[in-house]
Amino acid sequence: MIDLTPLDTLYDAGRGEALPLPIELAQLYGPLRFPPHPQRPYVIGNFVTTLDGVVSLQVAGHAGGGDISGFNLHDQLVMGLLRAVADAVIVGAGTLRASPQILWIAEQTYRPLADVYRSFRAALGKPQPPLNVIVTARGEIDLSLPVFQSGLVPVLIVTTAEGARQIRSQHPSSTIQIEAIETAGSLSVRSILEVVSRVRPCEVILTEGGPRLMGDFLAEKQLDELFLTLAPQIAGRDDATERPGLVAGKIFAPQQAVWGTLKSIKQGGSHLFLRYSFESATAAE
Ligand SMILES: NC(=O)c1ccc[n+]([C@@H]2O[C@H](COP(=O)([O-])OP(=O)(O)OC[C@H]3O[C@@H](n4cnc5c(N)ncnc54)[C@H](OP(=O)(O)O)[C@@H]3O)[C@@H](O)[C@H]2O)c1
Secondary structure, eight states, rough: OOOOOOOEEEOOOOSBBBOOOOOOHHHHHHHOBBOTTTSSEEEEEEEETTTTSSSOOOOOOOOOOOHHTSSHHHHHHHHHHHHHOEEEEOOOHHHHHHHHTTTOSSSGSSSGGGHHHHHHHHHHOOOOOOEEEOOOOOOOOOSSSSSHHHHSSSSSEEEHHHHHHHHHOHHHHHHHHEEESSSSOOHHHHHHHHHHHHHOOEEEEEEEEOHHHHHHHHHHOOEEEEEEEEESOOOOOOOSSSOOOOSOOOOTTTTTHHHHHHEEEEEEETEEEEEEEOOOHHHHH
């Protein structure tokens, strides 16, 4: 049973053709559009943050996004919608370690809409689940996790040569694709996106972070839009625990401040669902 009220659209400056949403999603979310992006994938991010900017409580058993959103159903709706539209979902290894049971598919978000998400993907001509992409430099990845073992999603690990050696020493099954980029340490997002697009031709690429990977996307201007859920809780911080915000490992302001442009605001109770676009290096080429 769908126990969700429609989101209220308070502002919408969306451009582009409306995607063929099934009636249930159209009623709950309203139209979903992406601006034209000829010859290249459109890269979007999805995050949830508290009012005080915390994206992970960093408490064992409570480190994931659910504790940030309050396991909010509208947040799950939007997460599912974005996964349903994505050809690939990219996450950093830290996000996998914090939420080891996850598969990055729409059906694992707001479950009463699982069939609806599936029919939306079919209408988009995307019968396969999105490629689940894990990014790791070190390659210390637990290959016994469901994302690698369930057989429900195609998986790609993008890593360094050393990371690939580390992963191959676990004798991964041939269904896990491993692509090494010849650099040591942090991989450039541009090279990650190239590998992903080679493995799976993409119209829309979604990243669900985490903060370190998101910092790299923003630093290289490889993010077209951010879908940001603002959850009405104040999580707090103290000197003992580091509680990350949307970005870790990168400083932008004041010298290289990254400013977004507001594209839409939706409201579900006291949660806000914001959409911001960013200047993209790829769009400018
Ligand atoms: N609230 C939200 O919406 C949300 C969304 C996502 C994540 N989170 C939370 O954020 C926390 C994780 O934070 P995090 O910053 O550690 O997340 P992360 O960015 O997912 O993971 C960092 C790790 O990913 C790999 N990585 C990231 N960028 C890379 C690059 N450019 N090249 C090579 N490897 C790269 C590295 O893995 P190796 O160490 O293996 O080399 C790095 O240590 C978790 O608690 C998670 O639940 C919250």
